[in-house]
Amino acid sequence: MKHLLSVNNLQVHFKTFAGEVQAVRGVSFDLTAGEAIAIVGESGCGKSVTAQSIMRLIPSPPGRYVAGEIFFDGENLLPKTEKEMEIIRGKDIGMIFQDPMTSLNPTMKVGHQIVETLNKHTDLAGEAGKQRAVEMLALVGLPNPEKRYGQYPHQFSGGMRQRAMIAMALACNPRLLIADEPTTALDVTIQAQILELMQELKDKLGTSIILITHDLGVVAGFASRVIVMYAGKVVESGTTSEIFYQQRHPYTRGLLASVPRPGQEIRKKLSPIAGRPPDLIAPPQGCAFWPRCERAMLVCREVQPDLVRLSDTHLVSCWLTHEYASKGATIRS
Known part of the structure; x- marks a missing residue:
């Protein structure tokens, strides 16, 4: 496969x-x-x-x-x-980051940020780019996507910002x-x-x-x-x-x-x-989990086990x- x-x-x-x-x-x-x-x-x-x-x-x-x-x-x-x-x-390859508030540009409208991605990777521009951005906002379940297109990240709730991040990540069909x-x-x-x-x-x-x-x-x-x-x-x-x-x-x-x-x-x-x-500056010689493991054996401290x-x-x-x-x-x- x-x-x-x-x-x-x-x-x-x-x-x-x-x-x-x-x-x-x-x-x-x-x-x-x-x-x-x-x-x-x-x-x-x-x-x-x-x-x-x-x-x-x-x-x-x-x-x-x-x-x-x-x-x-x-x-x-x-x-x-x-x-x-x-x-x-x-x-x-698209990516959704941990914190959408710090990942979205607070000075740009959400729709414009999606269009920016489309402009970089596709031939969509102008009205066609805007339409695609609105479609993506609708696809991720944001109500009234035309209105949300022109709003800033601070006007979105946490869940809505995460949906906007998903829309941006999927805009180019990765x-x-x-x-x-x-x-x-x-x-x-x-x-x-x-x-x-x-x-x-x-x-x-x-x-x-x-x-x-x-x-x-x-x-x-x-x-x-x-x-x-x-x-x-x-x-x-x-x-x-x-x-x-x-x-x-x-x-x-x-x-x-x-x-x-x-x-x-x-x-x-x-x-x-x-x-x-x-501490991963000086990892344990054996299994890294042995100091916390209730079933640790002597060999665990000395030798790293292979994947079986x-x-x-x-x-x-x-x-x-x-x-x-x-x-x-x-x-x-």
Whole structure:
């Protein structure tokens, strides 16, 4: 099966006064045309850096691509020049950023910002560009799109600004849409509406989607596959069903335990993951999760586990999947 996107052993570092932060440490995954996947994990695990790397938006300095490949439609994006990437951004790959208020230009009318994207990547201009912008605002469910076309971002609510960002990202019919925390700071009702809208657009337009989120609860029913990241690495990946019902990594289980579920007793406390993520200036020698893992073994501290394939779709990086783990392995006290 041909992949629309293939990320292979991506490594991204940032130079700081304290040292070099290893933000992404060998991430690999694939995406087929028309598929929706989710990348989940705590803040600081490398999700957004991975997403921005696909768009080649990492500023250099301080960031640098240490190793890896990012193939989009068979072409490696990493060697491309900035001028070549400007053609791809917006036209072939669109992105919805975390905060629409800071991503939208407060001095320009929303409709004009969409037309600006159309002018750069298509032949639409003048009245034709305006009509296309109005159509996009209507497509994302904004009421009275003709009026909204001439309004400024501050005249939109948070949910409306997010919809406007989606309209801008989809204006040129990109084949890939990257949604970086698109529901952050929105109430649960608007969150559901935004996710439902993205699902409808995927079904109608056949757009592939990468959803970046820290909340596993929002991916159920949206993504076909889930990639779990921790400390700059992929620790588990699989179908949504495998991640929710057959998860094998303690970190994945911790994420699920910290999310309220339908039918759960109101008074039952959630179980947050104890401790804090490691310092990526000097990552642990072994598994990065071992200091927070209740089932950590001595080997976890010393050796980084490989990604083990449990099925055609399910991979996990954990020593607990080893054949000796259940046969007398020494567990840390």
